[in-house]
Amino acid sequence: MSIPxxxxxxxxxxxxxxxxxxxxxxxxxxxxxxxDLSFYVxxxxxxxxxxxxxxxxxxxxxxxxxSIAGFAIWHSLQKRKVVAFVRERIRRLLIPFxxxxxxxxxxxxxxxxxxxxxYRESYTQFYPRFFDVTFNIDFPWFISxxxxxxxxxxxxxxxLYNLLVYTLxxxxxxxxxxxxxxxLLVERIVSFSNRPWTVFLLALPIALLEVALGAxxxxxxxxxxxxxxxxxGYLFAANARFRHTFCKNRKIGLVFAIxxxxxxxxxxxxxxxxxxxxxxxxxxxxxxxxRFSKGFVGWFWVVAILGFLENACNSRxxxxxxxxxxxxxxxxxxxxxxxxxxxxxxxxxVLPFYLLHQTVIVVTGFYVVQWNTxxxxxxxxxxxxxxxxxxxxxxxxxxxxMLMRFxxxxxxxxx
Numbered sequence: 001m002s003i004p005x006x007x008x009x010x011x012x013x014x015x016x017x018x019x020x021x022x023x024x025x026x027x028x029x030x031x032x033x034x035x036d037l038s039f040y041v042x043x044x045x046x047x048x049x050x051x052x053x054x055x056x057x058x059x060x061x062x063x064x065x066x067s068i069a070g071f072a073i074w075h076s077l078q079k080r081k082v083v084a085f086v087r088e089r090i091r092r093l094l095i096p097f098x099x100x101x102x103x104x105x106x107x108x109x110x111x112x113x114x115x116x117x118x119y120r121e122s123y124t125q126f127y128p129r130f131f132d133v134t135f136n137i138d139f140p141w142f143i144s145x146x147x148x149x150x151x152x153x154x155x156x157x158x159x160l161y162n163l164l165v166y167t168l169x170x171x172x173x174x175x176x177x178x179x180x181x182x183x184l185l186v187e188r189i190v191s192f193s194n195r196p197w198t199v200f201l202l203a204l205p206i207a208l209l210e211v212a213l214g215a216x217x218x219x220x221x222x223x224x225x226x227x228x229x230x231x232x233g234y235l236f237a238a239n240a241r242f243r244h245t246f247c248k249n250r251k252i253g254l255v256f257a258i259x260x261x262x263x264x265x266x267x268x269x270x271x272x273x274x275x276x277x278x279x280x281x282x283x284x285x286x287x288x289x290x291r292f293s294k295g296f297v298g299w300f301w302v303v304a305i306l307g308f309l310e311n312a313c314n315s316r317x318x319x320x321x322x323x324x325x326x327x328x329x330x331x332x333x334x335x336x337x338x339x340x341x342x343x344x345x346x347x348x349x350v351l352p353f354y355l356l357h358q359t360v361i362v363v364t365g366f367y368v369v370q371w372n373t374x375x376x377x378x379x380x381x382x383x384x385x386x387x388x389x390x391x392x393x394x395x396x397x398x399x400x401x402m403l404m405r406f407x408x409x410x411x412x413x414x415x
Contacts, residue, residue: 013309018068019346022354028057029358030383033365034375040112040362043369043378052265059261060301062219066226067302069163070233077174093164096409097157100355105155106130108362140165156358158218166227174234186235190242199245207295211288215280236306243310250307253300260297352394352408361386
């Protein structure tokens with residue numbers, strides 16, 4: 001029996017999934033050093049097998065992150081008035097983004113340039129050039145690197161910026177969905193998706209956008225599709241019947257996700273090896289079919305992952321179990337315990353960790369790839385060293401300093 005949406009409390013298991021995904025970025029972005037694609041520092045020779053792992057992760061990583069972000073938006077709006085919500089978004093997203101642009105992104109670009117033995121520019125000479133930008137209207141971005149000498153780019157911080165812009169853009173929609181007419185619209189969408197298999201048809205607008213606009217380097221998807229994932233995540237939090245639909249379709253969603261990912265990886269390999277086309281951008285029939293299929297595969301993964309989490313949550317509620325699980329209740333967090341303390345620490349650290357991790361990986365990788373050893377030892381050295389250094393930087397330079405907590409989007413400690 002589903003529970004009323006209005007009584008649906010914050011799901012700690014989704015917080016934990018978000019934290020695990022962010023920690024896994026250490027290994028994902030380390031893998032980027034070894035794949036066949038472009039990155040800030042590269043190991044030579046590259047490893048084709050790593051490329052397949054990276055592409056597979058791209059099928060579900062960002063769709064899941066933006067869906068969970070939509071879930072969090074619903075809960076935030078339940079607790080805050082509109083002005084307070086906007087203020088909280090600015091504090092949590094815009095301020096850390098600006099700090100990261102000035103402090104954490106330039107070193108990544110500098111070390112990328114330094115991979116060229118002929119590059120002799122000092123960091124003080126390089127730094128002003130990074131901010132040689134031009135203003136344009138290329139939604140959602142309104143500045144870009146100067147076409148002549150500019151080096152500006154947001155690196156991994158594009159996620160924070162896009163999430164902020166899309167959240168503010170969608171705010172009127174979210175407020176409408178809370179009104180009687182909006183709730184009626186939600187019920188119609190949910191009723192449609194509750195029929196057999198039809199929940200998977202919600203991938204259609206994602207697939208069509210991928211075909212029409214092409215993918216870019218923002219997590220391997222076109223940036224516009226993340227708007228849809230945010231909305232779906234919001235609906236997942238807002239309506240118990242929608243969550244039940246995910247739960248009901250979780251197994252078939254997982255089967256489709258695995259099959260679609262496998263076929264997609266093979267098709268991508270064949271297209272890249274047999275022609276000069278770019279399957280993520282070009283408009284030949286094969287490339288468009290691949291992107292169309294990818295839109296469905298990404299949605300299959302979201303339905304499967306969220307569906308299994310929903311099923312686990314329902315099972316715990318039915319059985320009244322208190323054993324180990326990914327879901328940590330507020331009471332257990334407050335009362336202590338090892339798992340509760342770890343979850344509380346991770347939930348607080350997740351944003352600073354995200355901000356710091358890629359810069360640490362790039363700097364560490366720059367030196368380690370020069371060692372005369374195999375790719376596998378390099379991967380473990382870079383990833384584990386980056387994990388330790390990132391946590392140390394957070395612990396020593398951010399967690400205990402009030403100003404740094406504010407700059408990195410954390411609560412004051414008194415909140």
